[in-house]
Amino acid sequence: MASEPLSSGASPAASLAQRLLLTADSMFAQVTDPGQRQQLERRALTLLVAGMRTALITAMIGPALIAWLSAPYIGLALALGPALVLYCISIERFIVVRRASRALDMHTPQVREWLSAFTWRTGLSALVVASWGYPIVGTANNTLIFMILALATIVSASSMAQFCCWPPAMWASFTPILLGLGIQLFVFGGGDQLFGGVFVCLLWVTLVMAGLRFARTMHNDMTTRLLNENLLRALGEQRAQAEETNEAK
Numbered sequence: 628m629a630s631e632p633l634s635s636g637a638s639p640a641a642s643l644a645q646r647l648l649l650t651a652d653s654m655f656a657q658v659t660d661p662g663q664r665q666q667l668e669r670r671a672l673t674l675l676v677a678g679m680r681t682a683l684i685t686a687m688i689g690p691a692l693i694a695w696l697s698a699p700y701i702g703l704a705l706a707l708g709p710a711l712v713l714y715c716i717s718i719e720r721f722i723v724v725r726r727a728s729r730a731l732d733m734h735t736p737q738v739r740e741w742l743s744a745f746t747w748r749t750g751l752s753a754l755v756v757a758s759w760g761y762p763i764v765g766t767a768n769n770t771l772i773f774m775i776l777a778l779a780t781i782v783s784a785s786s787m788a789q790f791c792c793w794p795p796a797m798w799a800s801f802t803p804i805l806l807g808l809g810i811q812l813f814v815f816g817g818g819d820q821l822f823g824g825v826f827v828c829l830l831w832v833t834l835v836m837a838g839l840r841f842a843r844t845m846h847n848d849m850t851t852r853l854l855n856e857n858l859l860r861a862l863g864e865q866r867a868q869a870e871e872t873n874e875a876k
């Protein structure tokens with residue numbers, strides 16, 4: 628089920644937002660009913676909460692591993708500082724995940740607010756990781772840089788899979804990491820690091836294409852399932868009314 632095309636008068640920014648699935652309107656363009664749109668966003672929030680739980684496991688292991696690998700080369704302070712910041716962010720995000728789960732269980736979530744909260748927190752974590760790359764790239768140690776790029780690849784691919792249900796969070800999860808590392812390798816790395824810069828930029832393009840394809844497939848499936856459920860519910864209500872009418876006769 629394809630998204631509806633934009634009108635000819637749509638601005639370039641609106642066209643880009645639809646192609647990149649940056650807004651709920653672009654994600655569920657085939658649904659115009661506000662109630663159904665809210666139901667779809669709620670389901671996206673449920674999937675995002677589940678993805679956040681999985682991502683928190685990686686968030687507990689990754690910073691310690693990077694700090695351990697980089698400390699001999701960049702010093703203990705530069706290695707541990709970002710790791711501690713990331714752990715603080717992860718603890719706060721764990722609390723937010725629990726609050727969102729309770730709101731979903733009580734059927735009283737402010738869906739857009741929770742989705743926005745998860746998106747900017749994910750982006751903040753990615754920015755901290757990207758800033759960590761500057762002293763590592765400055766070492767010009769090919770082995771260390773290769774290991775960091777390998778970890779960035781694993782984290783970014785996992786983030787794409789976990790957060791494609793809500794593309795703004797997906798974008799925020801790996802774009803700062805990959806493009807940040809790529810820019811640092813191009814600007815501050817030597818000739819040996821140029822390949823790494825090209826690699827992470829190509830990886831970003833690949834994940835964007837795959838993530839958007841997965842997101843569209845997921846959103847279409849969610850929309851089809853919701854419309855079918857509503858249709859079955861309406862048919863059931865009509866059948867019940869018909870049976871009541873027959874009994875009254």
